[in-house]
Amino acid sequence: MGRRVRHRRYGLPVRAVAALVSLSLLAGCGGHAKGVMTPVALASPAATAQVEMLVATTREPSGNPATLFSGERSAELSFTDIAVSIPPASRRKVGEVQWPRRLPPDPQTDFAVTRVEKLASRDEARAWFHRHNVGGHVFLFVHGFNNTYEDAVFRLAQIVHDSGAKATPMLFTWPSRARVLDYNYDKESTNYSRTALEDGLRALATAPDVTEVTILAHSMGTWLTMEALRQMGIRDGRIAPKIRNVILASPDIDLDVFAKQWVDLGKGRPKFTIFVSQDDRALALSRLISGDVSRLGAIDPTAEPYRSQLEKAGITAIDLTKVKTEDGLHHGKFAESPEIVQLIGQRIMTGQTLTDSEMTLGDGITAVVAGTAKNVGTVAAATISAPVNILEQPARPRKKKPALGETLESDAEGGATN
Template identity: 65%
Template sequence: MTPVSNGRPVTPASPGSLRRMAVTLPLVLALSACGGHVKGVMQPLDLAAEPRGNAVVDMLVATSRQPSDNPATLFSGERSALPSITDVAVSIPSGKVRAAGTVQWPKKLPPNPETDFAVVRVQPLATAQQGRDWVHRHASGGHAMVFIHGFNNTYEDSVFRFAQIVHDSGADVTPILFTWPSRAKVFDYNYDKESTNYSRTALEMTLKALVEDKNIKDITILAHSMGTWLAMESIRQMAIRDGSLPKKIENVILASPDIDVDVFSRQWSELGDRKPNFTIFVSQDDRALALSRYISGDVQRLGQINPAEEPYRTKLENAGITVVDLTKVKSTDRLNHGKFAESPQIVQLIGQRLVTGQTLTDSDIGVGDGITAIVAGTVNTVGKVAATTVATPVDLLSGNIRPLPKKKPADSGATFQSESAPLN
C-alpha cells in the first residue's frame, strides 16, 4: 500500500537519497554548532592603556557588505553596491593565557582584554586617499597580505581570525582583510556562493589599489574555503582584463579550497603565462568540504585531494603548484576545516617563508609533525616548462588534457600556447 499524507501519496526515498541524508545530516549539524560565541564584539573598548604583554594587530578592512548601523556589528551579511574600508585594531592577550592558533572569544561583553580578543579601534575611512594614507603608515617591509575568509563567517569572525593569523604567523606585513557578504547561516550556502560572485570586482579593485601603491613591493593572497573561489575568480578576471597578472601579486595561498577541481583547472590556466607562486593546503578528512561535495554534484573539491596520488601529483608538479597535506594534523575544529590557521607550524610557515616568496622544501615540512608536502618547484622553472610542454587552458587536475591551436582571444589578450607533450 502506498503511504499517504494529507490525502496525497508519498513517494518513498530512494536508497541513494537515504545514504546521502545519513552522511550530510551530521555534517549540517556540526556546521550549525560552529560559531556559538558571543556576538557583537566590534564596539571598541575605551582603554587608557593596553594590558602589559598584549599585542595589537592593525588591519585595513575592505568589504562589499552592507553597513548595519550598529556599532557592535558594523556590517551585516547583506550586499552593498558601494564598498567600504575601515581601520580596525584588535588587542590580543599575551601568550600566557592563550595558545597559538586559537581565538579567545569573550564569554560576555564587554571583553576582558586580559583574557579575550578585543577591538580597540574602529575608524571608517571615507575616501580612497585615506586608505592610501593608512597603507603608507603601515607599509612595513612593503609586503602586503590580503586575507579572504570562507563560508559561514560574520564580519567580526573574519576580523578576529585574521588578527590571530597575523599575530601568530609573525608576518612582517601590511594586513588587508577583504570580507564579503556571508549571512553566516548554514542553509544560506548558495547565497554565500553568489555573494562571492557579487564581490569579484570589489576584490579586484582592492588588489589593484595595492598594486598601484608605491609603498607596496609584493602581495600575498591568503584565502580560505569559499573565499578561495572569490580569490581565484578575481585574479582570473584581472588577468583576462589586463592580459596578465601584475608582478606584485607574487603569492597565492589557498587553504581548504572549496573549488570543484575541474573549475580550478580552468581558472588556473586562464591566469595567463605569468602566474604567482601557488601553495594549497589540503586535508582528506575535511568534513565541511565533504558536505560541499555532496551538494555540488559529487565532484571532488580541491581542498580534499590526495596530492600523492595520480593524476594529481604529476599534474601539480608540472604546473609548479606546491600542495601541503594536513590530513594527519590534529585539530580542535570538529570539521577539520581550519587546520591551516590552528597549526602554529603552518601559520609560521606562511608568515616567515611563503609571504616573503620563499619556496618550501622537503626539510620545511616534517612527517613527524603529521604534515607532508608535494613540493612542485618554482615559478621560474614553470615558466621555462610552460613554453614547450604546458597547454593553456589545460584541465590540470581532472586529466582531461587536450591540445589547442595557438590563438589570441578577442576579449582577453591572453596568449594560448599549444601543447607539444602531455602532462602525464
Template identity: 65%
Template sequence: MTERFAGLCVLILTFALAACAGRPEGVLAPVAADSLSPQATTVSMLVATSRKPSGDPGTLFSGERSPLLSITDMEISIPPNRVSGTVEWPKRLPADPAKEFAVVRAQTLPSVAEARKWLTLHNRDGHVLVFVHGFNNRYEDSVFRFAQIVRDSGANVVPILFTWPSRASIFDYNYDKESTNFSRTALERTLKALADNPQVKDVTVMAHSMGTWLAMEALRQLAIRNGRVPAKIDNVILASPDLDVDVFARQWWELGEPKPKITIFVSQDDRALKASRLISGGVDRVGQIDPSAEPYRTQLEEAKINVIDLTKVKSGDRLNHGKFAESPEIVQLIGQRLVTGQPLTDSKVSLGQGIGLVVAGTVGTVGKVAADTVTAPITVLEGRNPLPVQKRPGQLDTILRGDPTE
C-alpha cells in the same frame, strides 16, 4: 533520498556540530582604553568589505550586499597566555582584554586617500597580506580569525582583510556562493589599487574555503583586463579550497603568463569539503584531493603545483576545515616562508618537532630532508606554477597543452 539531498543533510549536520553557541553579539564595540592589558599584543588591519553597514557599532556590517566598498581601520587586542591557533571569544560584554580578543579601534575611512595614508603609516617593508574568508562567516568572525593568523604567523606584513557578504548560516550556502560572485569586482579593484601603489613591493593573497573561488575569480578578472595578473601579486595561498577541479583548471589557464606562485593546503579528512562535493555534482574539490595518489601525483608534478597535505595534522576543528589557521606550525610556515616567497625545498625548512617534508618531483633540491619523513604529518609537493587536476584526462590534457577553447 537523492545524493544531493543527502549531501545537504551532511553539510547541515557538520556545520551544526561546529557551530559556536553562546557568543555574545556586538563584540566589535571598542573597549575602554583603561581596560587594556599591558601584556596584550595588538594587530592593526585595514578591512575592505562589500557588505552592507548594519548601523550597529557592535557589529558594523551585516551579511547583506552593498554596491559600495567600505573600508575600516581596525585594531584588535590579543590576550597573553593564549594557545597559538585559537581565538578567545568574549564570554560577555565588554570583553576582558586580559583573557579575550577585544577591539581597540574601529574607524571608518571615508575615502581612498585615507586608506592610502593608513597604508603609509603601517607599511612593513612593502609586504602586504590580503586575506579572504570562507563560507558561514560573520564580519567579526573574519576580523578575529585574521588577527589570530597575523599574530601567530609573525608575518612582517601589512594585514588587509577582504570580507564579503555571508549570512553566516548553514542554510545559506547558495546565498554565500552568489555573494562571492557579487564581490569579484570589489576584490579585483582592491588588489589593483594595492598593486598600483608605489609603496607596495609585493602582495600575497590568502583565501580560505569558498573565499578561494572569490580570490581566483578576482585574479582572473585582473588578468583578462590586463593580459596577466599584476607582477606585484606574486604569491597566492589557497587553504581548503572549495573549488571544483574543472573550474579551477579554467581559472588557472586564464590567469595569463607569468602566473603568480600558488600554494594549496589540502586535507582528505575535510568533512566540509566532503559535503560540498556531494551537493556539487560529485566533482572533486581541490582542497580534498590526495596529491600522492595517481592521477593527481603525476599531474601535479607535470604542472609544477605547490601542495601541502595536512591530512595527518590534528587540530581542534571538528570539520578539519580550518587546519591552516589552527596549527601553530602551519601559520608559522605561512608567515616565515610562504608570504615572503621562500622555497620549501631546502635544508633550512623547520616546521617544529616531528614535522617533516616530502617533496615530489624535486628530489635533487631537497638537501638534508631525511628519507624517513615520507610518513611525516605534512607532505609538500613543490613546483613553480599550479594546475588543478581531475580524474577525467581529456579536459586536463587539453588545458596542459594549450588553450582549452581551441
C-alpha cells in the same frame, strides 16, 4: 529510475540538507558572545599584543556598532580601520581565537576590538596604508563560507599575530550570511564581489608604497580569489607582478573549474601554495551538493594524476590530513595548527623554498612540489620551472588520455570523505 527527493526551500537533495544540519552542529560557536565590534579600552596595553588592519567589504552596513556590517550585499565598497587586542601569550594557545563568553570582553583573556574608524574614501584607505606600511608587503586575507564580519576580523588578527608575518594586514570580507543553509547565497555573494576584489588588487599593485602582495584565501574565499585573479588575467593580459604569492587553504573549488581558471590567469602567474586535507568534512559536503565533483582542497597530492599535474603547474601542495586541531570540521587547520600558521608567515609569504633539512613540522605532514613527496615528518619541496602547457591543452574526449581538468575530475583515491 527513482526520483531524487529535493528540499523545497533550498532546492537541495534531502541527504544534503541533513548533512548541512549535521555540519551546523559541528560548527557551533560554543556559546561565545556575538556583536563584539564595539571598542573597549585597554587597562594595561603593554601586557597585550595589537594587530591593526585595513578592512574592505562589500557587505551592507548593519547600523549597529556592535556588528558594523551584516551579511547582505552592498553596491558600495566600505573601508574601516580596526585594531584588535590579543591576550598575553601565557593565557592563550597559538592557533586559537579566544572569543569572549560575555560582553564587554576582557583583553587579558579575550580577543577584543580596541579601535574602529570608518574611512570615508579610497584616498583615506591609501593614507592608512602609508601610515601602517611594513616594508611594502601587503598580506591580504579573504575568508570563507559561513563567516560574519567579526569572524573574519578575529581570524585575520589571530593569523597575523601567530604567524609572525612581517606585512601590512588587510582583510577583504564579502557578504556571507553565516548560516550553513545559506551556502548558495554565500556562493553567489562571492560572484557578486569578484570585481571589487579585482579592483582592490589592481589598486594595491599600482600603489607606489606597495612592493609585494601575498593573498591568503580560505574555503569559498578561494573561489572568489581565483575569479578576481582570472578577471585580471583576462582584462590585463597577466596578473600584476607585485602579486607574488597566493595561498589557497582548503580550496572549495571544482577541479575542472580550477583548471580553466588557471589557464585564464595567463603567463607569469604568482607562486601558488595549496593546503589540502582528505578528512575535510566541509569540503565533503560541498562535493555532495555540487554534483559529486571533487574539490581541490580534498585531493591526495601524492596520488596520480594530481602529483604529476601539480609538478607541471608549479603548484606547491601541503597535505594536512594527519594534522590534528580542535576544529571538528577539519576545515581550518591552516590557521589553528601552530606549525602551519607559522610556516605561512615565516616561509611561504617570503617565497622561500621549503626543504626537509630546514623545516620540521611534525609527523604525517606532506608537501608535494615538482612531484617530490615525503611523509616522514618533514615538509619536502624543491623549486620548479616546469612548463604549464598541460594546463593549456584543449579538452579531449574522455576515452583518450585526459587533460588536466579531466584527470583531476577522476579523483582516484584522493576525494573528500563523508
